[in-house]
Amino acid sequence: MHATMVSPVFVGRQEELAALAEAVAEARTGTPRFALVGGEAGVGKTRLVEEAARAASRSGIRVLTGHCVELGPEGLPFAPVAEALRTLTRSASPEELDAWLGPARGPLSPLLPLERGRETDGVGAAQFPELVLGLIERLAADRPLMLVLEDLHWADRSTLGLVAYLVRAVRDVPVVLAGTYRSDEVHRTHPLRPLLSGWERMRQVRRLELGRFRREEVAVLVEAILGRPAETGVVDLVLDRSEGNAFLVEEMVGVVLDGGAMSPSLRDLLLVRVEARSPEARRLLRAVSVAGRQVRERLLAAVADLERPALFEALRELVDSHLLVVDAHGQGYEFRHALARDAVYHDMLPGERAAWHTAYARALSADPGLAADPSGVPAALAHHWFAALDLPAALPALLAAAEASAYAPAEQLTHLERALEVWPRVPDAAALTGTDLIEVLASAADAALRAGSMERSSCLLEQALTELGEHGSAPRRALLMERRSRALCELGRPEEGIALLRSALALLPPEPPGYAHAVLLTSLARAHLSEAESGHAAEFAERAVAVAAAVDAHVEHAESLITLGCAQAALGDTEPGMRTMDEGRRLAERIGAVEITMRAWNNHSDLLETLGLHEEAMDSAGAGLELARRTGHIRHVGMYLAGNLVEPMVRLGRWDEAAQTIAQALRCEPEGLFAATLLEQSAQLAVLSGRHEEATRIAGRALNLAIGSRDQQFLQPLAFTLAEARRLTGDLDGALATVMDALATGNALCLGRYSWPLAWLGTRVAADRALLARDRRSPEPTPADPLAAVTATLPIVTTPARGYALLTKAERTRLTATPAPGRRPAVTAWQAAATAWRGAGEPYLLAYCLFRLAETLCAAGDRRTAAEAAREASELATGLGAAPLAADIGALTRRARLSLTPDPPVAEPPPEDPLEPFALTDREREVIVLLADGRSNAQIATSLFISPKTVSVHVSNILAKLGVTGRVEAAAMLHRLSGHHL
Incomplete structure (x- = not known):
């Protein structure tokens, strides 16, 4: 047959290729673009993107490519990112790699051929997208980047979440993302489908849908493959059977060249050239189909059980016939197209497929180094043993795969839920796995919680408690109840969560205290603090501190100290609270508890702002925000810290700076309450600036995100904004009702920090209503009495509270004529x-x-x-x-x-200019003032935004004009002549 079945000429698709080239060109200018290429299997998506990537690479753009892997329903977490980054590590020097990876090196180590066990600096799965974003931005800062993600229809949930985040969050850097997917596989419930719908509305996304080739394009393709003009009958026959699908056109040409018959069915068409191969080649092809998208040569040799000469002869036959191709790294083989792989795989009998899966599982178990990606071996073993229906082998493999997927909780949950399905069908499952069903249920619940499936987490923990029974270990039962309380609190059911914690604590004997006591007391303290029950929070936190210190529960010790400090401050003991909080933060830093450290910075800055120490609050929030950026927490607790940075800016009158900080933070695409905290600040800025419609709209978004939350630190400031917006529109009754509702349902949280502004605004609106009634000579309303009663209960122990108390008192003088x-x-x-x-x-x-x-x-x-x-x-x-x-x-x-x-002030004669005789220019006068202050040329250049070389020229001119020989003499002369009166 002819030397190739792949056209050496790129046929058609010129409009699509131009669109991709335009996206690359726009990305070069710092305007990121995301190109989506869809179409049915075999239509030519990969060839199009490869052509665009080659052109981009020739123009100096760095191109990284990764493929999603079809490895059972759970997929392989972050597979395309892992493949792309491994390509990067092979081409970069150690110094470049260190600079690009930065703080992401440890967390990304499961995906990279780096040393195992690197310190992850407290980074969890939730921070993974932010760290990948940081890596991409650093790469793009070095050189424009094109990142190609193939086969998104096979992507796992974690990868789809990462891609969705990158599409929204990559800004102002030269990056183009290109993704391919099979549109015929994206059914109504496919997880990619809602993302595609959302992306269609985004300006930075370009979606290209490839159709089949027309007859003239098929003719060009056939002629390019044959290397000669094709007969009309051959082109018509190929077009008829392939219907213009590029891959099927190539397959049809291959059948023609082999002299085979044209099969009427697609599956038979894909298999007809397989059947023409030798028995050894066919056997080897079936083995490759079981491996997945590609297989390493060493692994295939171990599985195929062929003598090396026979193995290489069969491989040569398959490569020459274009059924297999050598992979991009030259270490293995893959099917030329996934359609052919699917046909071969599904043509096998069930027992034959199971036998091959068993062979792969045994080979990888004996030598994990046979795999191209050792980090993917646990998932591969789970897949192969399960596909082989060897459940006793599949169960421990699924648990191992779950442990290896801790950085991808959605996939970890899939492995664990499959293990739970298998568990009842495996005799002696506990002895086989070294754990029990309760622990598997609890691990699955934790994964569900981290994946955002709160209801599922609660249900799994309820199952675990049922399995344990009433007579199980009291500490174990109590700790399971504590985990379930977390899920209940996340579901907006804090009363149930606190009640469950109290019940769990009652299960434990009071003496001797143990680790379970420390955990439960710490959780109870924090839960009560979240509900603004500072007295209960302080009580439980004090007990937690003592117990945690006694049993060396360092994490709980640090967290309970921070909670105790917050509770003390909320009760009015601000200085002791500050010291206690600092003690907890220092302990958290010593033990490397990043999230607890950030919580300390968050609460510390919040307390400083409550006390009216705005500059100090900004410094504290800034320190926490920097830690959040470094460890990938910017979209989560980082948003709270950003809010704590913005609030003192607003109070200090730095409104432009506050607006810029909000805009920059919101570019990270935070969700839920994390976004609400910044939207609340944005809404308040808008209403104070007079944009009441915009303020109402933004506040509405924030309320929707905070739905189910009863946290007054969100709800009361939003009520202030909405009430002020209504006041600006003249709706005084609505404004006052909003204030009264917020004060009635809230409390004096944080020493009245959020209630006092409402009390003042309500009094102001009441005064406005009274004034309006007097102007209209109508009976004056009297709603101020209940407002006065609420105001009388608010604490006056901080500088802002004292200011609001005086302001409200003054406002009340307007109530009567x-x-x-x-x-x-x-x-x-x-x-x-x-x-x-x-x-x-x-x-x-x-x-x-x-x-x-x-x-x-x-x-x-x-x-x-x-x-x-x-x-x-x-x-x-x-x-x-x-x-x-x-x-x-x-x-x-x-x-x-x-x-x-x-x-106008009385005019005074201008002072005599003692430097006028020296004819200094305006710039020289600026330079000599800084020179007299002892500044170096470099420092003067920085202050005046000019180069040091220019400064040197000015200094030389000054010395010449003054008739002095040095800088010191010039400075002395300036002081003597003018005393800086320039």
Whole structure:
């Protein structure tokens, strides 16, 4: 037959190829693109992407390719990423690899041929996507990157989740992702289908659907393969039987060249050339089909049980006939197309398939090094033993595969649930596996919890408790109940979770305390703290600290210290709480408990903000945020830390910086409450800036994400934003109702940190309503009494609380009409509030107090002082971008005819310029001032945004003009002549 069945010429697809080239070109400019190539099996998706990748590589782009692997229903976790990264490790120097991998090296070690057992720095499966994103960004910073992910229809859940995250999160770097999938296999319930629907609405995604070849394209393809013009009858026959499918066209040409008959069925067509091969070649082809997409030569030799000459002769025959091809690394073989592999595999009898699966399982068990990817051996063994229906061998293999898949909880859960199915059918399963059914159920529950399947986790733990029975080990039962309580709390059922924890603790004898006591007390303390029950939290945390320290439960010791510190602070003992929290953080750092360390930074920054220590809160949140970035937690607790960074920015009046921080954090595509914490801040910024419709929309999104949550640190600030938005639209009744509902259903969480703003806003709205009623000469509403009752219960122990208490007191002076001579107490109240917020360093509330002070001073007849207050208020509000407040101030100044322009100062003659005789340029004057401060050329260059070489030229000119010989002499002369009056 002819030397090749693959066309040496790329036929057709010019529009699709141009679209991929355009995506690559756009990615080069820092605009990432994701190209999806779909089509039926054999239509030419891979050939198209390979052609585009070759062109990209020739233009200097780094191309990495990975394939998804069909290895049973669970797939192989992150298989395309592993393949792509292994290619990278083979081409990179150790120094380059270290720079690219960075903090991801340890966590990615299961996917890379690196030393096993590297420290993962506390990174779990949830952080994997962020670490891969960081690796891609570092690679792209070195050189534009094209990452090709083939056969997404076979992708496991973890890989699909990673791809979905990368599509959303890769920004502003030269990266193009290209994925292929069989559109004919993406059925209605396929996990790829909803992703495809979502991607269609994204601007950075281009979806290409390949159709079959037309007759003229089939003719070109046939002629290219034959190397000569094809007869019309041959082209018509090939087109008729292949229907324009590129792979089937090639197969048909192969049949023609072999002189075979044209089979009417697709399966027979794919097998007709197989049947023409020798018996040894056919046997070997069946062995390869059982291995999966590809097989390493050494493994195939161990399984095939052929003498080496016979083995290589059969392989040569299969490669020459284009049924097999040598893999990209030259170490094994794969079918030229998966359709042919499927046909061969399903043509075997069941017993024959089982025998081959058994042979592979035995070979890999005897020597795991036979596999091209040793990290995939546990999953391969589980697949082969299960396919061979050898359940006693499959059960321990499934458990081993689950352990090896800890970084991919969805696939780990699949292995464990299959093990649970097999367990009853395996005699002496416990003796065979070295564990029991209860532990397998508990492990599956943990995997379900980490995979986000809370209900499944709870059900599995309930099964484990039933299996253990009432008379089982009390500590074991208690620890299972503790795990189930976590699932219940995640499901929004904290009362059930706390009740279960208390029941579990009651099962344990009070003495001697053990590890189970430490775990339960720690969980109880944290659960009560989450429910804002600080007294109970402190009680259990104190007991947890003592027990954990006694039994050397270091993780629980650190966590309970942090909880105790939070509870102490919430009860008003802020300084002891801070010290306790710091002690817990230092212990967490010593034992390498990353998530607990970040929780400490999160709570520490939160407490500092509660106390009104805004700068310190930003420093603390920033330290935690940096740890979150380094360890891949940015989408989770990192979002809480980002929120803790933004809140003090808003309070300090750094609104532009806060908005930029929010936008940058939201680019990481956080979910649930993690996203809600930033959306809540974004909504508040919008409403304070006057964008009330936008604020309402964003707050609605945040509420949807926080659905089921009763956490007042989300709900009360959102209520503030929604109430303020209603106030801005004139809906005073709706605004006040929103405030009252939030205060009625909440509590004074965090020393009233979230309740005080609502109490003030409610009082402000009540005053506005009273004023409106007076203007209309209608009966005044009296809703302020219940509001006053709530306000009276709020603690006043922090700087912000004292400020809000004074502000609310001043606001209440607006509730009733007072003649001008009686306005002095109101003036005093607003002066006190303004002084409090000036001392707190919060410009927005200071501006509001000054506005009301100016209003009250006008009513009292002190127009000059009123103008000064209004002037400062206007400058603050305008500088912040607080449009509604600025508008209110403007309305007051127009109504009261106050001038916002200060009286011009008495003009003084300008000071004599002692440097004028030296004719220094403006830039030289800038340079000499910095030179006199002792700055080096490099430091001057950094300050003035010029090069050190330019600075050197300026310094030389200055020395010449001043007639001095050195920098020190020039500085002395400057001080003597002018004292810096430049």
